[in-house]
Amino acid sequence: MYISEIIKKVDLKSQMKWMILILLFLVFVVIYRFVFLCLLKTYNDITILFSGILGGSLSLFLLYFRGGKIIKKDMSIITIWIVLITGIFTIIPIFIIVRKYFTLIFSNYLSKILISETSHYIPLFFIIIFVIFLQNKDCLINYRNKIKASLIILLVIFFWPFYFNIFYMPYHVNGFYFYDGTDDIQKTAFSLTNNLPSDEEKLIALLNWQLNNFTNVYGQNLIFMKPYLVINRASNNYNLSMYYKHGVCGDFSLLLSELATTSGIENRRIYSPGENHEWIEVKISENNHSWVNADAAWFWHNHEYVYNDSNAYGNQSRVYYEDMSNNQIDITEKYSTVGNLSIFVKSDNQDVTSFDIKIISSQGNSIFPEIPRHPDSNGYFNYTLGTKNYTVIAEKYYFLGLIGYRDLNNSVIVTENKTTMIVIEPKKQYLHILKN
Incomplete structure (x- = not known):
């Protein structure tokens, strides 16, 4: 035919x-x-x-x-x-x-x-x-x-x-949610801590309440679980976790912070971006007003909540809290053994300060996602990190990502009390957006 x-x-x-x-x-x-x-x-x-x-x-x-x-x-x-x-x-x-x-x-x-x-x-x-x-x-x-x-x-x-x-x-x-958990938080905090004399007893009561009433959904399919319609790791809204009693570490730490504040306990939220984890630190008056960590979400990892144990998590890549001005205060040494990482970006005709330096933890998370870094007088980018394995990426792109420079195959091990030096040389790339 x-x-x-x-x-x-x-x-x-x-x-x-x-x-x-x-x-x-x-x-x-x-x-x-x-x-x-x-x-x-x-x-x-x-x-x-x-x-x-x-x-x-x-x-x-x-x-x-x-x-x-x-x-x-x-x-x-x-x-x-x-x-x-x-x-x-x-x-x-x-x-x-x-x-x-x-x-x-x-x-x-x-x-x-x-x-x-x-x-x-x-x-x-x-x-x-x-x-x-x-x-x-x-x-x-x-x-x-x-x-x-x-x-x-x-x-x-x-x-x-x-x-x-x-x-x-x-x-x-985006916060368009009609349930306001403020009253429930105040009632819960009052009922749990009103008759307790010390900050430590109050905090432990709050931790036990979260353990007995909440479900940690980390690693679960958020679409087909129950209640599958209300869980969002990016919500940053204690209303959701308070009402539905579900969440991940960020939800737990945010709600625990609200409960502790309502109970008169000074606290601050702690972030470990490399390991994708969050908890809080509280100032305990009975412990010379020192800051100790508290974490109810860790129960689903080892069936115990964390209280006053900075070694519970193993080495962390980077740990910090934010002060009243939203400045990130590094406290990695409190939770990990640390070392120094110095990165030299070799480029003949490009301004090295224009490169985006990314340090990726062994879990695949960026450790410095939002902090611009500048080299010292010798041209090195310097970081203090937990003693772990990392991948270093230097890149920059222009013309809608069609043209740029990138070097990403750089594995490095940071060792305790030592400075690890690495030289990376980004190569020119085309059609980066198509490759990714």
Whole structure:
């Protein structure tokens, strides 16, 4: 058979309809990602409602062509699938807004019902009803397509937490959350510590309360666990962990800090970025007003909470706290044996101060993610670190990341009370954004 005969047998008009349908969906995805990923910092009631309007508009657009010229009965499964997706983008944001303001108007009991796990499936109920309605209206032309539509519903039910996560999680990240845990924190702290005479007894009572009432979700699948819709490691919001009793070390330390402050115990949050861990230090009056560490999240590592034991974590790459001016105060020597790392960036025609120096811990985390560093008079970048293995990266890029310099294959071991010196020479690279 000649190629010309094959082309004659292909229904180009039908294929073009498929292409138009796919293009419409891709355009919607691009718009959605632009609005809710690029503009995530403005994620509030207005942008959520806008998402609902956008999704609803596309749904109506597709339904209009469902009975018209583009989408015919032989494409009904595709129609149902896309309408389901856009319907999800429509119903969820509107449901979030309605639920938020309902909880502000009605009683606390009703509020707790509305933010319970069961209520998350209310939008799903309406979507299923919608598909059943389409089936009964003979939108699906045969039994096989009805079976396919039923399988689609099962997929939607299975991935429902993921769909809801898209809207619900950023909503919490930016603080638009109606539950205020201040009263509960004050009541909890008072009931636990009011009759205890010493700071140490108060702190231990708070640690035990967290152990007995909280779940550490570190390393777990945040989409399919319960409550899967409210856990966000970037939330930095004690309201979430106080209400849902779930969280990771950052949530634990933030809430413990609030409880300790409410109980009259001076404290500060401690950060170990290389090991991706956080805890608090408290000033104990019975211990000569010295600072000691306290960490309830460590229980899920070795089944004990940490109190006044700076050796509990092993060597840390870098440990610090922030003072009142948000300056990072290094206290690595308190938790680790330390050594010095001196890095010389060799570059004939580039300003070495323009390079971004990254030190990566053995766990794969950047230790100095936000601190600019400058070389000494001899051209060395100097760091004090825990005695561990590290990877050093020097890089800089321009022209939207298309051209730049990079050297990343530099492993180094920092040893105690010694200075380890390393020379790195970034090489010119092209199309860096495509390589990554």
